[in-house]
Amino acid sequence: MSDAAPDELNVIDYIAQTRASYDQLGYDAYRWAAEPEPSALVAPVKPLSESKVALVASGGIYEVGQAAFHHRDDTSIRRVSTDVEISDLRISHFAYDRTDARSDPNVVFPIDPLRDLVSTGKIGSLTSHALTFMGGIYSQRRLREELIPELSNELSAMAPDVVLLVPV
Amino acid sequence: MSSAWSITASANPPRSLFVDYPLGHTTGRPNHLVEQTGIVSSALALIASATEPGRIVPLPLAWPDEWKNQAAGLGDGRSERLDTPQYDRPEDEQAVRQSDR
Numbered sequence: 001m002s003d004a005a006p007d008e009l010n011v012i013d014y015i016a017q018t019r020a021s022y023d024q025l026g027y028d029a030y031r032w033a034a035e036p037e038p039s040a041l042v043a044p045v046k047p048l049s050e051s052k053v054a055l056v057a058s059g060g061i062y063e064v065g066q067a068a069f070h071h072r073d074d075t076s077i078r079r080v081s082t083d084v085e086i087s088d089l090r091i092s093h094f095a096y097d098r099t100d101a102r103s104d105p106n107v108v109f110p111i112d113p114l115r116d117l118v119s120t121g122k123i124g125s126l127t128s129h130a131l132t133f134m135g136g137i138y139s140q141r142r143l144r145e146e147l148i149p150e151l152s153n154e155l156s157a158m159a160p161d162v163v164l165l166v167p168v
Numbered sequence: 169m170s171s172a173w174s175i176t177a178s179a180n181p182p183r184s185l186f187v188d189y190p191l192g193h194t195t196g197r198p199n200h201l202v203e204q205t206g207i208v209s210s211a212l213a214l215i216a217s218a219t220e221p222g223r224i225v226p227l228p229l230a231w232p233d234e235w236k237n238q239a240a241g242l243g244d245g246r247s248e249r250l251d252t253p254q255y256d257r258p259e260d261e262q263a264v265r266q267s268d269r
Contacts, residue, residue: 003177003222003223003224004177005173005174005177005186005224005226006226009173009188009226010236011173011174011186011188012172012236012239012240013173013174014172014174014175014191015174015175015178016174017240017242020242021242021244024242025244032175032178033178033179034178034179035178035179035180036180037180037222038180038181038182038221038222039180039181039182039221039222040182040221041182041183041218041219041220041221042182044215044216047216048212048213048215048216051215053212059192059194062256062260064260064263065263065264065266065267066264067253067264068253068254068255068256068260068261069253069254070250070251070252070253070254071247071248071249071250071251071254072249072250072251073249090255090256090257090260091256092253092254092255092256094246094247094248094249094254095245095246095247096191096192097190097191097192097245098192098256099192100192100193100197100198101192101198102256103198103199104198104199106195106196106198106201106204107192107193107194107195107196107197107198107204108192108193108194108195109195110195110196110204110205110207110208112201112204112205113195113196113201113204113205113207113208113209114208116201116205117205117208117209117212122209122212123212136246136249162212162215164169164208164211164212165169165181166169166194166195167169167170167171167172167175167176167194168171168191168192168194
């Protein structure tokens, strides 16, 4: 069973909102990915202070010198050095308000926090690169056949102990 | 990480930390490094502390201003989905051409 939000939090139900919005616009209902059973909980093999952490972020972040994402089911990924200068980060996405992410990319790509956690010894290290993509991909088939295998291959090559997924 | 409870619950990852902020701030407010680091640290702490797969753990943080009335409204705020690269800044395209050479 998936986890329901406690009533007192009064969270916005974006699935219900999208359904109502699409209905109003006359679109067919959007079919969200739905996994009835959660992915397995794999116990960590070492403490966080000795773990290598990989950052994967879907907010459309790229680095100056890289091609930007296009906005029609772009399943490509970017490898962004974890030594990147914040001033070299850019955002390309069609579906959220990028104002704050442009002023401080750490709101969707928390590289400074992760570097801080390494410097204070809370985590062991970061992989050489973070992986980014633009999450507004409406084809689950293309996600499974194109994006996920590439992400998986790139992650396997860097052999992190922990992967932090930051969606928008 | 998550700022969209129902979407995360539907995808059902093994562990999630929920930050109830407007979309586009999954890891905190801009230029608040202490807050951002606290959020990331709380998310990573779930690696060891989670005991039940699929649980979403809310972080007791509230966005300083009222934002949910507007964010919960209907309407389509997305821009057109063009199939050419959409650069954040026009000069970024030039930087790609230069790095290709």
